Amino acid sequence: MKRKILIVDDEWNMRNLLSIYLSKDYDVVEAKDGEEAIRFVKTTELDLIILDIMMPYMNGWDVCVEVRKIKSTPILMLTARNELKDKVHGLEIGADDYLIKPFEPEELLARVKAIIRRTDLNTDIKDEVLSFGSDILVIDSYSRKVFIEGKIVDLTPKEFVLLHTLASNPKRVFTREILLEILWGLNGSRDTRTVDTHIKNIRVKIKEKELNYVPIETVWGVGYKFNYPEESL
Structure with a gap:
């Protein structure tokens, strides 16, 4: 069974691009805004959330905070900004990794695989x-x-x-x-x-x-x- 990834971005072009890159190896679902993303998180078992920061009404940081209240699903944040303070803030509220726009598809796939692999390894912590x-x-x-x-x-x-x-x-x-x-x-x-x-x-x-x-x-x-x-x- 393919791993399931939720793409959250208000821009259709970016959601479509990410879906093209990922759909060969993963089961991809999409949300066009933060509220729709939260509904997905509450009702669907996900292996990874790819979350854009700059969205109207409810930005990616707010979505990340809400997700962390209910689920520990790994979060890869997308941003066009490369400022350290933004990365630190994302990590402080529970993001797992960052990907700076624009990015090459090879880097996206490598980061996605690495996050899922690390999640699998972390679940192998000895029961004790x-x-x-x-x-x-x-x-x-x-x-x-x-x-x-x-x-x-x-x-x-x-x-x-x-x-x-x-x-x-x-x-x-x-x-x-x-x-x-x-x-x-x-x-x-x-x-x-x-x-x-x-x-x-x-x-x-x-x-x-x-x-x-x-x-x-x-x-x-x-x-x-x-x-x-x-x-x-």
Whole structure:
């Protein structure tokens, strides 16, 4: 069975172009605006969402936020802007990757395949429950949920994999480059600050819950490591 991809763009020409590139290998469905996209997400099992940012009424960022409230489906955002702040914002709200317009079809296909492949690999995380500090931190790989001090912390798929990776190797210090490879595969064009953004997202979500324990420690000049509950309280 072909993987299903939702294309969200207000321009018919772009939806048609993307569909031509992808329809040979994927089952493609289309949405012309954000509201239609949200309806698809609620009613259809999707493997990937290709989401244009600049749309009227409900832009791609708003759609991404709404999708993340209900689904963890990978999101590839399309943008004509190459500003770092736009990329960082997209990552902060839950996007998985960016593709800058104009793009070559080979790059589109390569990114789509890479995202789906990484998603498949991430679902292969060993089913287990990691618990630290008398259940101060619980990472449930069955449900892919994280509990800190008994409160659930909603993480995106990549945030979950990032935290799970650190917690599964509690004595290891990971460089940004290694974490970048684990989460996105080898991609020389990607900035290692992407990792910093995801770490920041996790910490912000913990702070919003008014929790005292942060399970990720910065190792200055190197990268990140797991922070045992006993070391943070």
